[in-house]
Every structure is written in structure tokens, then in C-alpha cells.
Amino acid sequence: MDFKKLREDLSSITDIIYFDSNQYLREKSSNLSKLKQFIIKTEVFLEQIKEDALINKEEKYFLYGTLGNLYRIYGEPKISINYLELNLKYAIEEKLYKKEIISLIRLGEALKYDNKLEEALEKFNLALVRCEETDENSHLDFAFQHKGKCLLELNRLEDAMNCFQSALELRKSKGNSSLIYSTEQAIEFAQNIQN
Incomplete structure (x- = not known):
């Protein structure tokens, strides 16, 4: 499978995601087995490209972010946090402010799902500060x-x-x-x- 095909497959994930009004509008999946299939497919792809120096860092960033989000929704926030910390590290090292802000928001969500609400709030506040500092408001x-x-x-x-x-x-x-x-x-x- 190539990267483009994987992205296309992952775009259908929204069909099985909803906001749970019984849990503060947290994202949940209506089909955990299908969600797990997406996770496995993405991890297999990441493993295949991990050591390939020719693979674009942007693709790895996308895969880490995707896995971080999927694991959060799947109910595995600690694994999610690991992937999203890799995302944030990459964004900071490359001075990609928009990606840094996105990574901070995603990491905040994962921390929230891990019931680390104060740490999550710190990430959201930092994202707001970075928006102001970098004039990146998207x-x-x-x-x-x-x-x-x-x-x-x-x-x-x-x-x-x-x-x-x-x-x-x-x-x-x-x-x-x-x-x-x-x-x-x-x-x-x-x-x-x-x-």
C-alpha cells in the first residue's frame, strides 16, 4: 500500500466517529473493531517506512498524528501521548509553527483523555500563546x-x-x-x- 492510498482509506474514519454527550463531547467510535483495523494498518505502514531515509518527514508526522488521534479515540491515551509527543518534537525541531500548534492541541486532548486535565489545559494555553507569538491563527x-x-x-x-x-x-x-x-x-x- 502506498501513502496516498492509506490517506484515502483513513479519510473514511469520520464515518465511525461521534461526540459522546454523556462524556463531555469526547470523541468516541461506533465501531471499535474497524477503528482497530485502521490503527493496525497505519502502524504496519509506519513500520515499513520507519527506516527509509527517503520517506518524507511530513509523512511520518502525518502517521504519528493519525496514530495519536486514533489511539486516543480507541481508549489508549498513553500510547496516543507517545505518538503525539513525537509529532510535537518534530514540529519544534523543524520550526513549523502551524504543526507545533496542531500538535499541542492534539497532545492536550490525549492528556485530557488520560484524565490529566491540568496538563491538558497547559498544552491548550501554550497553543494559544504560540498562535499569538507566531501570528499563526489558522x-x-x-x-x-x-x-x-x-x-x-x-x-x-x-x-x-x-x-x-x-x-x-x-x-x-x-x-x-x-x-x-x-x-x-x-x-x-x-x-x-x-x-
């Missing part, structure tokens, strides 16, 4: 959204709502209806908790 809305969801789990509802409102404003300016909907869901969820 993922600022994601940083606010994920920080807000972490604050929800810490029962800091007012702070969470402020983050969601910031994310919503940014997402409305982007005009992406699925992102707007995601934030509106989070706001509604937070309002239900408050009531």
Missing part, C-alpha cells in the same frame, strides 16, 4: 474550542463559555458550517450543565 479557533471543553471537565463553566464564544466568533468569520455547528453544540452542552 487553528486559533481549535485551541479555544479544546481549551473550552477541558475547562468544562474541570467544571469551570464560565471560562469554558468564554472560550466557546471566542471559537464561535472565529469560526463564523471562517464560514465553515460544520465547525460552527460543533461549537454551537459545545455551547448548548455547557448551557445544559449550567441549568
Whole structure:
């Protein structure tokens, strides 16, 4: 299998992912065996290319990030954290600010799923700082959204709502209806908790 085919196969993963309203809108899978198949396929591919110096570092970054996300959703946050730390290390070494911010957000999510909420919050805050320092704002809305969801789990509802409102404003300016909907869901969820 080549990298392009693997990416195409992985794009269908969204069909088995949902946000669990019983667990603070955490991502879950409706088909764990299919999710595990994706994980195995991605790990086998990564193992095949690991020692190949000709393989683009970007491909390895993508694979580490993918495995980090899949393991988090699968319920193995410690493995997820390992992959995402590799991602973050690569982004920092290569001075790829956008990738660093994305990696911080993903790592924060994995830490949250590992019930390390304060550490997760630190990663989200660092992502926000890096957005400001580097003037890389393409993922600022994601940083606010994920920080807000972490604050929800810490029962800091007012702070969470402020983050969601910031994310919503940014997402409305982007005009992406699925992102707007995601934030509106989070706001509604937070309002239900408050009531």
C-alpha cells in the first residue's frame, strides 16, 4: 500500500466517529473493531517506512498524528501521548509553527483523555500563546474550542463559555458550517450543565 492510498482509506474514519454527550463531547467510535483495523494498518505502514531515509518527514508526522488521534479515540491515551509527543518534537525541531500548534492541541486532548486535565489545559494555553507569538491563527479557533471543553471537565463553566464564544466568533468569520455547528453544540452542552 502506498501513502496516498492509506490517506484515502483513513479519510473514511469520520464515518465511525461521534461526540459522546454523556462524556463531555469526547470523541468516541461506533465501531471499535474497524477503528482497530485502521490503527493496525497505519502502524504496519509506519513500520515499513520507519527506516527509509527517503520517506518524507511530513509523512511520518502525518502517521504519528493519525496514530495519536486514533489511539486516543480507541481508549489508549498513553500510547496516543507517545505518538503525539513525537509529532510535537518534530514540529519544534523543524520550526513549523502551524504543526507545533496542531500538535499541542492534539497532545492536550490525549492528556485530557488520560484524565490529566491540568496538563491538558497547559498544552491548550501554550497553543494559544504560540498562535499569538507566531501570528499563526489558522487553528486559533481549535485551541479555544479544546481549551473550552477541558475547562468544562474541570467544571469551570464560565471560562469554558468564554472560550466557546471566542471559537464561535472565529469560526463564523471562517464560514465553515460544520465547525460552527460543533461549537454551537459545545455551547448548548455547557448551557445544559449550567441549568
